[in-house]
Amino acid sequence: MHNLLDGLNPRQHAAVTLPHTSALILAGAGCGKTRVLTARIAWLLKNGKASSSQIFAVTFTNKAAKEMLTRLSALLPGMPHAIWVGTFHGLANRLLRSHHQEAGLPRLFQILDSADQLSAIKRLLKSLNADTDRFDAKKVQLFINQQKEQGLRAHHMAADDPWTRKMAEFYAAYDAQCARENVVDFAELLLRSHELLQHHPALREHYQQRFRHILIDEFQDTNRLQYRWLKQFAGSDTALMAVGDDDQSIYAFRGAHSGNMHEFQRDYAGDNLIRLEQNYRSQGNILDAANALISQNSGRMGKNLWTDAGAGEPLYLYAADNDQDEARFIADKAAHLQQQGHLFGEMAILYRSNAQSRILEHTLFSAGIPYRVYGGLRFFDRQEIRHAMAYLRLLVNPDDDNAFLRVVNFPTRGIGARTLELIDAEAQANGSSLWQVARRAAGKPGKGMAGFVQLIEQLQTETELMSLPDTIAHILNASGLAAHYQQEKEGQDRLDNLQELINAASVFLQDNAESAVAPASGSVSESASGSASGSALADFLAHAALEAGHQNEQTNDAVQLMTVHAAKGLEFRTVFLSGLEEGLFPNEQALSGSKGIEEERRLMYVAITRAREHLFLSYAHTRLLHGQTRYGIPSRFLSEIPASLMQSEKTKNNIYQSTKNEFSPKISTSGGSLSGTSRPDTGAFNTASANWRSGMNVRHPKFGLGVIMQLEGRGDDARAQVNFGAVHGVKWLALAYARLEPV
DNA sequence: CATGTCTCCATTTTT
DNA sequence: TGGAGACATG
Numbered sequence: 001m002h003n004l005l006d007g008l009n010p011r012q013h014a015a016v017t018l019p020h021t022s023a024l025i026l027a028g029a030g031c032g033k034t035r036v037l038t039a040r041i042a043w044l045l046k047n048g049k050a051s052s053s054q055i056f057a058v059t060f061t062n063k064a065a066k067e068m069l070t071r072l073s074a075l076l077p078g079m080p081h082a083i084w085v086g087t088f089h090g091l092a093n094r095l096l097r098s099h100h101q102e103a104g105l106p107r108l109f110q111i112l113d114s115a116d117q118l119s120a121i122k123r124l125l126k127s128l129n130a131d132t133d134r135f136d137a138k139k140v141q142l143f144i145n146q147q148k149e150q151g152l153r154a155h156h157m158a159a160d161d162p163w164t165r166k167m168a169e170f171y172a173a174y175d176a177q178c179a180r181e182n183v184v185d186f187a188e189l190l191l192r193s194h195e196l197l198q199h200h201p202a203l204r205e206h207y208q209q210r211f212r213h214i215l216i217d218e219f220q221d222t223n224r225l226q227y228r229w230l231k232q233f234a235g236s237d238t239a240l241m242a243v244g245d246d247d248q249s250i251y252a253f254r255g256a257h258s259g260n261m262h263e264f265q266r267d268y269a270g271d272n273l274i275r276l277e278q279n280y281r282s283q284g285n286i287l288d289a290a291n292a293l294i295s296q297n298s299g300r301m302g303k304n305l306w307t308d309a310g311a312g313e314p315l316y317l318y319a320a321d322n323d324q325d326e327a328r329f330i331a332d333k334a335a336h337l338q339q340q341g342h343l344f345g346e347m348a349i350l351y352r353s354n355a356q357s358r359i360l361e362h363t364l365f366s367a368g369i370p371y372r373v374y375g376g377l378r379f380f381d382r383q384e385i386r387h388a389m390a391y392l393r394l395l396v397n398p399d400d401d402n403a404f405l406r407v408v409n410f411p412t413r414g415i416g417a418r419t420l421e422l423i424d425a426e427a428q429a430n431g432s433s434l435w436q437v438a439r440r441a442a443g444k445p446g447k448g449m450a451g452f453v454q455l456i457e458q459l460q461t462e463t464e465l466m467s468l469p470d471t472i473a474h475i476l477n478a479s480g481l482a483a484h485y486q487q488e489k490e491g492q493d494r495l496d497n498l499q500e501l502i503n504a505a506s507v508f509l510q511d512n513a514e515s516a517v518a519p520a521s522g523s524v525s526e527s528a529s530g531s532a533s534g535s536a537l538a539d540f541l542a543h544a545a546l547e548a549g550h551q552n553e554q555t556n557d558a559v560q561l562m563t564v565h566a567a568k569g570l571e572f573r574t575v576f577l578s579g580l581e582e583g584l585f586p587n588e589q590a591l592s593g594s595k596g597i598e599e600e601r602r603l604m605y606v607a608i609t610r611a612r613e614h615l616f617l618s619y620a621h622t623r624l625l626h627g628q629t630r631y632g633i634p635s636r637f638l639s640e641i642p643a644s645l646m647q648s649e650k651t652k653n654n655i656y657q658s659t660k661n662e663f664s665p666k667i668s669t670s671g672g673s674l675s676g677t678s679r680p681d682t683g684a685f686n687t688a689s690a691n692w693r694s695g696m697n698v699r700h701p702k703f704g705l706g707v708i709m710q711l712e713g714r715g716d717d718a719r720a721q722v723n724f725g726a727v728h729g730v731k732w733l734a735l736a737y738a739r740l741e742p743v
Numbered sequence: 744c745a746t747g748t749c750t751c752c753a754t755t756t757t758t
Numbered sequence: 759t760g761g762a763g764a765c766a767t768g
Binding site for chain 3: 355358624625626627628
């Protein structure tokens with residue numbers, strides 16, 4: 001118990017040992033948030049303030065849930081029992097499995113991930129003969145999910161305008177389709193479990209009395225439904241602890257409502273607000289930069305990070321001539337640092353959008369620097385895995401039309417579009433699933449379908465008594481999947497992945513058997529864990545849907561490439577933050593709306609605070625974007641960082657010297673000033689009058705300095721697109737009238 | 744039914 | 759530029 005509190009600073013200590021009240025913990029980046037959260041739980045348990053069954057701890061990602069469990073098991077000798085720790089979706093799933101009847105769900109409902117949901121919607125729109133030009137499936141998906149995240153059902157939609165009416169119609173039809181197919185999407189997990197408690201007071205009270213402590217991580221990322229969902233577990237004697245950082249709210253674009261923090265204060269915490277501001281990660285200059293930047297945002301809850309560590313190195317700004325030059329700079333610097341004893345694995349290259357990774361990868365590859373790109377295809381998203389999973393799903397629930405369609409003719413068995421159309425038409429007419437029609441009609445249309453029906457039914461009986469891994473192995477063989485990939489030229493990887501799926505199933509079984517505290521996604525009944533349902537397969541399917549699976553965590557010593565979003569929660573000794581240009585970061589599409597820029601700034605804040613020792617910032621005057629040369633000017637964020645914290649360097653026209661003297665600052669531009677003097681000769685568009693060229697620096701009497709990005713037309717019609725930077729933005733000007741001067 | 748060609752379109756993303 | 763999806767062809 002001593003070591004539990006050892007090394008906590010006073011604020012952390014206060015948070016961990018808080019009496020039985022609700023509180024909001026405002027936890028800055030790198031201030032020991034997760035540590036406090038887990039220490040709090042351990043402290044409650046060790047001091048008999050609560051039993052493990054009275055704890056309800058919610059995170060966003062499986063990774064965070066796992067980490068919390070791992071840390072808890074380190075702090076507590078025997079792993080606690082019956083504790084509810086998991087993701088929102090995992091816990092919602094657990095609840096719905098326990099009370100599926102009250103929730104109006106079949107015992108073995110399946111979970112649709114986003115891709116499944118999208119194909120379900122496409123199917124739906126087709127069957128409704130919807131005008132897919134006006135009602136594109138992605139839009140419908142977005143609409144439905146947004147409504148669900150607001151807690152709204154189709155019948156709640158205001159039917160004012162025809163568009164909403166139509167959408168509401170789709171929404172209702174979609175829900176009906178899901179019900180028919182026994183499937184539940186992600187948003188539905190939350191909404192359905194929310195309604196479950198809403199409509200069943202006895203159940204609600206049961207949980208409200210049971211959970212004396214509710215703890216929520218990354219609270220700034222919750223959406224409105226999630227907050228309402230949480231509130232239902234809180235009884236009059238429940239203490240809630242919400243941990244979050246409004247400055248790190250970077251998911252508003254997908255519904256996160258950081259205003260929940262204010263509401264939480266009003267609803268529960270009141271004056272119990274603890275700020276964790278001592279940072280254990282970054283050195284002084286880096287923190288100062290972050291603080292200065294984020295202070296530009298309005299409506300913050302307020303926080304100022306500080307550190308015991310010294311100022312450390314200054315930030316380093318590199319103004320590259322073009323994106324290649326920028327990449328080369330980063331590669332050289334990375335190699336240089338490695339020679340100085342840094343590990344490649346301690347370095348990260350961050351960018352705003354994935355498209356930027358290409359050149360970086362290319363350059364690193366050429367330089368022979370090992371790297372790893374995050375955010376690729378995830379395990380359970382792979383085609384071969386999806387196919388295998390579809391067979392598994394059909395065993396549990398043959399009415400799953402998505403799964404049916406995926407593998408009915410894969411590997412090909414002579415079931416063409418014609419047959420499927422017939423089946424589909426009949427299913428529509430009867431309101432039954434494709435499987436049911438197929439089975440009844442198995443004798444009629446062609447022998448293909450009969451074969452498929454027989455295959456599935458045979459598999460069902462054959463695997464009844466098999467273990468999960470054996471079941472999968474058997475299915476791979478019997479369905480012809482394995483043979484199919486064996487024939488394929490480049491099928492070896494896929495076969496390996498399928499083998500990996502079998503292994504994953506074994507691991508899943510082990511995890512579920514040996515501990516009562518597997519992440520909540522794994523367990524079906526409330527009290528007992530493991531496979532109380534008698535279906536390890538169903539549990540495994542839920543697990544697969546809820547946890548897309550991290551890519552194989554290779555611990556190679558490799559530079560890490562990822563978007564700033566993906567870097568949240570991580571830290572690196574050295575961070576290269578690239579592409580700091582107006583339009584890219586801040587991203588021009590994100591700038592619409594007044595709050596857009598603030599979220600971009602928070603994103604920048606997150607990026608800066610990833611760095612422990614070294615932070616390299618860079619931008620390029622010229623960048624190849626969508627196959628066209630774009631001319632950019634430094635991001636406004638650079639001008640929001642005090643110049644005194646930065647060293648800068650510029651190349652002169654495309655000549656980058658990768659020699660030793662690169663650390664010495666040459667030109668001292670505090671970022672953001674439009675003093676770029678380089679005029680790249682590349683990519684000039686020779687459309688307009690000869691006097692003007694893309695990439696030229698110009699001055700406008702009203703808008704000030706800018707860079708010509710594009711030219712169009714000729715003679716009197718000639719127009720130029722000029723980027724005037726942060727204040728005036730990008731404008732089209734008629735060259736005949738605008739009083740533009742070359743600079 | 745597999746494979747090639749064309750057109751369109753380009754943040755960020757977890758569950 | 760390059761990837762995904764829609765269409766057409768062998």
